[in-house]
Amino acid sequence: MKRITYKNIASPKGFKATGIHCGVKHKKKDLALLISEVPASVAGVFSTNAIQGAPLVVTKEVVYTTKKMQAIIINSGIANSCTGKQGVIDAYTMQEKTAQHLGISPALVGVASTGVIGEAMKMEPVLSGIKELHPIDELEGAIQFSQAIMTTDTVTKDTAYKTIIDGKEIMIAGTAKGSGMIEPNMATMLAFITTDANIESDHLQAALKSITDVTFNAITVDGDTSTNDMVVVMANGLAENKTLTPAHPDWDAFVDTLHVVSQDLAKMIAKDGEGATKLIEVEVQGAMTDAEARMIAKTVVGSPLVKTAVFGSDANWGRIIAAVGYSGATLDPNAIKILIGTTPVVENGEPVYFSEEQLHLYLKQAEVKFVIELNQGNGQGTAWGCDLTYDYVQINATYRS
Amino acid sequence: MKRITYKNIASPKGFKATGIHCGVKHKKKDLALLISEVPASVAGVFSTNAIQGAPLVVTKEVVYTTKKMQAIIINSGIANSCTGKQGVIDAYTMQEKTAQHLGISPALVGVASTGVIGEAMKMEPVLSGIKELHPIDELEGAIQFSQAIMTTDTVTKDTAYKTIIDGKEIMIAGTAKGSGMIEPNMATMLAFITTDANIESDHLQAALKSITDVTFNAITVDGDTSTNDMVVVMANGLAENKTLTPAHPDWDAFVDTLHVVSQDLAKMIAKDGEGATKLIEVEVQGAMTDAEARMIAKTVVGSPLVKTAVFGSDANWGRIIAAVGYSGATLDPNAIKILIGTTPVVENGEPVYFSEEQLHLYLKQAEVKFVIELNQGNGQGTAWGCDLTYDYVQINATYRS
Numbered sequence: 013m014k015r016i017t018y019k020n021i022a023s024p025k026g027f028k029a030t031g032i033h034c035g036v037k038h039k040k041k042d043l044a045l046l047i048s049e050v051p052a053s054v055a056g057v058f059s060t061n062a063i064q065g066a067p068l069v070v071t072k073e074v075v076y077t078t079k080k081m082q083a084i085i086i087n088s089g090i091a092n093s094c095t096g097k098q099g100v101i102d103a104y105t106m107q108e109k110t111a112q113h114l115g116i117s118p119a120l121v122g123v124a125s126t127g128v129i130g131e132a133m134k135m136e137p138v139l140s141g142i143k144e145l146h147p148i149d150e151l152e153g154a155i156q157f158s159q160a161i162m163t164t165d166t167v168t169k170d171t172a173y174k175t176i177i178d179g180k181e182i183m184i185a186g187t188a189k190g191s192g193m194i195e196p197n198m199a200t201m202l203a204f205i206t207t208d209a210n211i212e213s214d215h216l217q218a219a220l221k222s223i224t225d226v227t228f229n230a231i232t233v234d235g236d237t238s239t240n241d242m243v244v245v246m247a248n249g250l251a252e253n254k255t256l257t258p259a260h261p262d263w264d265a266f267v268d269t270l271h272v273v274s275q276d277l278a279k280m281i282a283k284d285g286e287g288a289t290k291l292i293e294v295e296v297q298g299a300m301t302d303a304e305a306r307m308i309a310k311t312v313v314g315s316p317l318v319k320t321a322v323f324g325s326d327a328n329w330g331r332i333i334a335a336v337g338y339s340g341a342t343l344d345p346n347a348i349k350i351l352i353g354t355t356p357v358v359e360n361g362e363p364v365y366f367s368e369e370q371l372h373l374y375l376k377q378a379e380v381k382f383v384i385e386l387n388q389g390n391g392q393g394t395a396w397g398c399d400l401t402y403d404y405v406q407i408n409a410t411y412r413s
Numbered sequence: 414m415k416r417i418t419y420k421n422i423a424s425p426k427g428f429k430a431t432g433i434h435c436g437v438k439h440k441k442k443d444l445a446l447l448i449s450e451v452p453a454s455v456a457g458v459f460s461t462n463a464i465q466g467a468p469l470v471v472t473k474e475v476v477y478t479t480k481k482m483q484a485i486i487i488n489s490g491i492a493n494s495c496t497g498k499q500g501v502i503d504a505y506t507m508q509e510k511t512a513q514h515l516g517i518s519p520a521l522v523g524v525a526s527t528g529v530i531g532e533a534m535k536m537e538p539v540l541s542g543i544k545e546l547h548p549i550d551e552l553e554g555a556i557q558f559s560q561a562i563m564t565t566d567t568v569t570k571d572t573a574y575k576t577i578i579d580g581k582e583i584m585i586a587g588t589a590k591g592s593g594m595i596e597p598n599m600a601t602m603l604a605f606i607t608t609d610a611n612i613e614s615d616h617l618q619a620a621l622k623s624i625t626d627v628t629f630n631a632i633t634v635d636g637d638t639s640t641n642d643m644v645v646v647m648a649n650g651l652a653e654n655k656t657l658t659p660a661h662p663d664w665d666a667f668v669d670t671l672h673v674v675s676q677d678l679a680k681m682i683a684k685d686g687e688g689a690t691k692l693i694e695v696e697v698q699g700a701m702t703d704a705e706a707r708m709i710a711k712t713v714v715g716s717p718l719v720k721t722a723v724f725g726s727d728a729n730w731g732r733i734i735a736a737v738g739y740s741g742a743t744l745d746p747n748a749i750k751i752l753i754g755t756t757p758v759v760e761n762g763e764p765v766y767f768s769e770e771q772l773h774l775y776l777k778q779a780e781v782k783f784v785i786e787l788n789q790g791n792g793q794g795t796a797w798g799c800d801l802t803y804d805y806v807q808i809n810a811t812y813r814s
Binding site: 060061062063064091093094095096128129130131238239316317320321323324326329330331333334336337338341343345358361362363400401402404405406408409410 | 461462463464465492494495496497529530531639640717718721722724725727730731732734735737738739740742744746759761762763764801802803805806807809810811
């Protein structure tokens with residue numbers, strides 16, 4: 013596989029995108045549309061929160077019942093969550109009006125919303141806005157789309173890779189938004205992935221689910237799981253490869269590429285966490301199982317004390333080992349090794365000499381890494397997060413006002 | 414029972430306390446001693462972190478093996494955690510030298526430490542300091558003690574109550590320190606409770622354990638569980654009541670009083686969380702079980718988004734309901750009612766009209782309360798926490814430096 017720059021969700025064959033300002037937000041873009049020339053196979057994973065936003069009702073129906081998706085309409089600014097029966101009616105209306113505008117069946121149209129919980133949808137601007145949406149297959153349309161799905165994100169998040177299947181070049185591209193209420197098991201996170209690969213929905217769903225566990229579910233910003241979030245993959249088959257199944261000789265090439273696209277987006281979301289100045293990667297080796305390794309990695313990267321220490325570029329490994337200790341994983345305190353970057357700071361559970369000054373400089377970088385070796389088994393896992401800063405507090409103490 | 418002001422851990426008959434600056438910290442008091450005239454029955458609960466500070470090894474031995482305690486020596490500034498074999502030797506040396514100074518058996522002396530993890534104990538100042546400790550049974554000694562156990566705490570935390578058992582007045586008093594790394598299952602929290610009641614260690618332990626679940630384990634500051642923390646109760650029997658057992662007619666009076674002392678200290682710790690400006694109380698009613706109610710309450714009070722909204726005095730109930738949703742508890746989204754103070758903001762899972770201005774004023778108070786009614790069963794529970802502020806970030810980004 014190969015990463016390709018200047019490519020985007022509108023780059024795989026037959027996809028178009030756009031984004032506009034319709035009036036849900038005061039000034040910024042707030043309405044986005046992604047469409048495939050033909051109905052695409054579809055897979056989706058959704059928030060595990062017991063409270064589910066209204067758009068999830070609609071989009072789950074498309075993913076699980078229609079099992080094909082041709083377009084998805086997204087608004088930012090209001091989450092349409094905890095909005096009762098009217099909220100569900102509004103989400104279905106968004107689906108129907110988008111279908112009408114595009115001249116396709118409503119059953120093929122997904123809906124997503126992100127923003128404030130508990131506010132009623134502003135349907136008037138959304139419905140007038142839908143009529144103004146004219147998706148294009150050029151970079152400009154994809155940029156507009158990426159911008160229109162943002163809430164407190166500071167940058168758009170896009171990635172694209174190509175790989176060869178049946179001798180044909182296929183492309184997988186994605187775009188996502190963060191950036192608070194981010195925690196494993198889906199968060200205030202929307203990610204849309206397009207590909208021109210030919211694959212059935214069921215196989216796509218299985219691939220997405222296993223990839224999600226080690227990518228989108230391995231990031232945390234603040235431990236809050238949102239009510240609204242989803243990852244949707246649309247595969248329209250226009251690359252005309254033989255239908256991908258686990259028996260296809262190039263299955264791994266496809267899955268690996270989808271994995272890298274998902275991981276790129278997940279890391280971008282973590283790095284652009286609300287108020288964040290740094291991406292933190294925590295790699296755990298030698299745990300009893302992969303699941304325990306991921307649990308430890310997520311606990312460490314989610315610790316407010318670790319996050320604030322990274323913000324202060326302080327090599328405070330005591331907070332790292334304390335978080336390992338309360339993660340709930342099986343461990344022998346006397347067998348733990350911890351590295352900050354490539355510098356060992358703990359061996360056999362005890363501190364070893366290191367240069368504070370050198371690690372202070374290391375921790376000032378935009379991406380920092382901790383490695384934790386437990387020496388208990390062969391389990392490994394990685395999680396990503398960000399530092400906790402004054403700006404996180406500022407953003408969230410004033411979000412609604 | 415009756416709360417009594419100006420009373421303290423040295424007030425129950427036969428207890429003395431003191432605190433001094435010995436030199437672990439730069440300037441502030443850092444060494445404290447609590448002693449009973451006679452060996453006291455003892456109970457203790459300790460951090461559940463898999464990494465345990467060295468002092469816990471020593472104090473658990475006193476609580477579980479000796480089952481009597483006569484004195485406890487505490488230093489602040491260094492946690493003596495992740496300090497390997499030398500750390501354990503140092504903790505035993507603190508025990509032994511304190512015993513020598515007091516002329517009692519080392520097996521009766523507990524040890525506690527709080528501060529930075531992974532730094533070796535500064536034994537020289539501690540050992541000279543021990544010789545300078547002269548506990549007294551007056552308010553002054555108790556204040557010095559409370560001050561000497563503080564780390565980033567901004568206020569001392571003391572409470573005392575009296576009750577009548579067998580027609581005799583008995584007193585239960587406590588002092589505690591917080592204030593970061595505070596999370597259920599023991600955190601960077603030390604609490605010492607003294608009473609002149611007559612009770613065996615085993616019954617005292619059972620009472621403390623059940624009370625801890627709904628008091629000290631029901632608070633959270635930042636979700637980080639420390640390696641070092643403990644609650645110790647010493648009961649020296651000098652009030653000369655008939656030995657308390659669950660069969661004693663005044664058993665409930667004793668347990669209720671111990672509960673209130675523990676709850677007072679827990680709330681003081683939550684309120685003085687690092688950087689906090691407000692105490693948040695979350696009460697959950699109508700959950701399937703008490704345990705689920707407490708789980709929901711702790712999830713809501715621990716949500717960074719709820720905590721920042723409270724800091725901003727923003728009636729952002731959407732974040733409250735989102736946290737209820739991801740708590741993992743059994744619930745029907747359409748049956749939830751939420752009150753901010755006494756004002757309903759959600760009924761049957763949908764927003765109801767309220768005055769933003771009025772709730773903004775309510776949320777500006779130093780203590781705020783949310784009530785969540787699930788209408789699922791009879792389970793109830795309460796948790797306490799604090800808001801998340803710029804100062805939390807400031808304190809923790811610069812803690813070691």
